[in-house]
Amino acid sequence: MIWRHLASKGILLAAATAVALRPTPVAGQASSSEPNTVSSGQRPSPGKTWEPPHTPWGDPDIQGIWDYRTITPMQRPTRFAGKEFLTDAEALELEQQSADDDAEHPPKPTDLKGVPYNQFWMDRGTRVVGTKRSSLIVDPPDGRIPALTPEAKKRQTDLAGC
DSSP states (O other): OHHHHHHHHHHHHHHHHHHHTSOOOOGGGOOOSSOOTTTTTOOOOTTOOOOOOBOTTSSBOOOSOOOOOOOSOSSOOGGGTTOSBOOHHHHHHHHHHHHHHHHHSOOOTTOTTTSOTTGGGOOOOSSOOTTOBSOSOOSSTTOSOOOOOHHHHHHHHHHHTO
16 A cells, blocks of 8 residues: 555656656747858858847847867967868867877866866867867957957956955
8 A cells, every 4th residue: 555655656756857857948048030050150151241140139149059078179279370270180189189188187086186076077078170170269260369458457357346
């Protein structure tokens, strides 16, 4: 008798969990009718200006799946200055160097001094992006994060209270 009672509660709990974990889109996640040319890597044809998609309230629409599994650096390394794409040999060299670094310095979950908190959850990837870009930043053309303007530096200083 007790087992039937526990089994029925277990089934009810499993059903409630399945319903609660079901993905449900919210108003800001409605799919856009415009194709997302940025994520597909397409560039506008010459002579046409490309306008990024916007949310119904006017902000840039950046919805989608963001995957960070790549060894392509965010900013273009100085050794690739002026070079938007890597050659096959350079991409292979970066991938090999990353594999060698991982083999030499594997994370040690038991050594909490050397492994940042929750580092074992991270999947950094082992390959460069499919387009073989030399950096994830594509605009400005130098592939680097622009320096702060004097106004932005002042605002940052003011906010920090320094």
